[in-house]
Amino acid sequence: MPEQTASADAHAPGASGGLRLGTVLGAPVQLAWSWFIAAGAIALLFSPWISRVRPDLGPGAYVIGLVFAVVLFGSVFLHELAHAVAGRVAGYRVAAIELNVWGGFTRFEPREAPDSPRAAWTSFFISVVGPVVNLALGGIGWLLLDSVGRGSVTWLLLFGFVFANLALGAVNLLPGIPLDGGWALQAVFWRITGSPYMGTILAAWAGRIIALGFVGLAILQPLLVGGRPDLVTVMWTTAIAVMIWVSAADAAKNATRARRVETFDMRLVIQPAVAASWSAPVTEALEYADPGTGRRPLIVVLDRSGIPYGLVDRSSAQDAPGSALVHEHVRPLGPWIGAPRDITAPHLLESLTHRPKATHCLVLDGDSLVGFIDLQEFFDELLDH
Template sequence: MEQRRRPRAGQRPGIRVGRILGVPLYLNASILLLALLITVLYGELAGQRLQLSPLGGYLVGAGFVLALLGSVLAHELGHALTARRFGIGVRGITLELLGGYTEMDRDAPSPRVDLLVSLAGPAVSAVLGAAAVAATLALPDRTVADQLAFQLAASNVIVALFNILPGLPLDGGRALRAVVWALTRDRHRATEVAGWAGRILAVGTALLVAALYAADVLSLLALPLTALVALTLWHGAGQSIRMSRIGRRLPLVDLATLARPVHTVPTGTPLAEAQRRAAPTHPLTGPPHPAALLVTDSAGRPVALVDPVAAAAVPEARRPWLAVDAVARTLADLPAIPVHTDGERVLETVQAHPGAQYVVTAGEDVVGVLHIADLAQLLEPHRKMNT
């Protein structure tokens, strides 16, 4: 159960089903697969042990699904409410196939807060597990209540123990990052260290799964799910390493130099003529990219920006006869970023409003255009980019 900070406008992680203690709750479609698997597999197991009818067993399985989802939700609420206690906004909780995650609107401001928020979820799972263990010991054997309590105890204890393993994207990885952050005073280095620890855990999990299957401890049916856990760990750790490297380069973002210059052309200008005017006078010493074409109305006010992809798709023979307006997007449809915005805020804007171009402004004036490919090349210079 991890905490993420990567919300994107218009791209919700699932279906919103309500609010819990003021926190929006979403269900990912993959949760249906989990519910079906547990209902069938656990329902058959419970039916055999308790000598129930098939329908009775499946009803017990469905009850366990609800109890398990409640446990996962409580785990995530531990993260969410602790984060909110320290002034970190929570955008929502999502329940999915492998558990759940909490979306926060910003990173923890200090190693101490990061540590407390990270450990809050496993602490809740540990408390629930202890309570379920006590209930299991108190309830009569071979009853529905006893079986549910035992499974809840096992699942919550396993969740608590697994999540405190020291590697991202697990909660224990965030705790490790907080400790390394406190020691080095470098959050990005701490994230990378915890990310590599997560990759080691992913490899270890894959090897353990293979060994347990070879020893006939794991069935063939359980193999895909446990293998998926290992793959998820590897991917999440890789994303953490990538973001730590991007974070180190954010101070290099200077929109005054990164944004491409703009060249204004009146509405109705033929595309070929507009491109001719925007071409550098000295191609060998001019800017690495042509100026962006800004379309102005009859009063000279900027109203639209030519889409370079759409313009490039127009055959050269048609460009003298096609007005720039036909391949332009109105400025109202494009996100605007003030020219003095720092790198972290620029990245947040790009994540919240995915697109290819962003208008760079100084007051009411458009002073440049930021291309996402240029930003990506700056932040990840060794990564292949499509320009």
């Protein structure tokens, strides 16, 4: 789902504060303050390798390390831009692109997407295009390495560019949320199960396994070759693993809640109801029973123009004289919405976004009134579901 196709490097609900770099595809591009922390860390990690290759550079190795951080920033931006372009091609509006300490994310504005094979495959395409762009950039850079003097500053930066893009593409394709490969896996499960939320839950579990794998690899790989785990490597892989685990858990939690809505049985809250004209006799209305169930339904009184007006108050109507009419014993409905008989909980919630003040829902079978939903009861049952 495009709302969840954040880059593998982060998963956040919206752009945070920072420097606004400009606008792309009508959306702001933000450089979060946390990116400067990442840039410093990258320079410190990259500069020792530069010093080994070019010891003559001295302190200049740290300058090149900072330049590499900017090069990496450009690669992440192209990664996110690929997500944004793919989303626009699929008909989504880009809300924001952010670059931060974890890399970045692209957020799309909410859009009601049909639960269809096309929607799932659209999500798959948007998810994988970012890593594919990185792999392509890394491949192009690799082909250019031989044309640059080995050991030169240009070669060092180009080598870093190749390594960063290949690593960014490969890691992001790992099949577990919040990585891009995880959202691609979510789309596959969505297609198989027919539920985007079930797809998210399954792909989030894969993300947790990957998080454990990062830490396990950092600790076990050196031990298997007779060495000792490197403390710095264990620390940064653990930081990445924690980010992946927390993001996967958050995605699974939200999807579980949405899944409850998706599977909610509307029969729990739909009460049988019939319509009665404004001047219908109370006695006839009270005596009516549903032929199928034998239950006495709620009686919705229509006004003189045929618009639902209110409910018959049975307690007061029971003692009414035989000549009494239903409109003499009616309680006004207040704001209401109409819905088809096969309404689902997600569709009802979507309808309520357009009529947020509605307190009741009238269920229709064609032009006939067949049911009534007290929306407060609906919300209460939904929370208990």
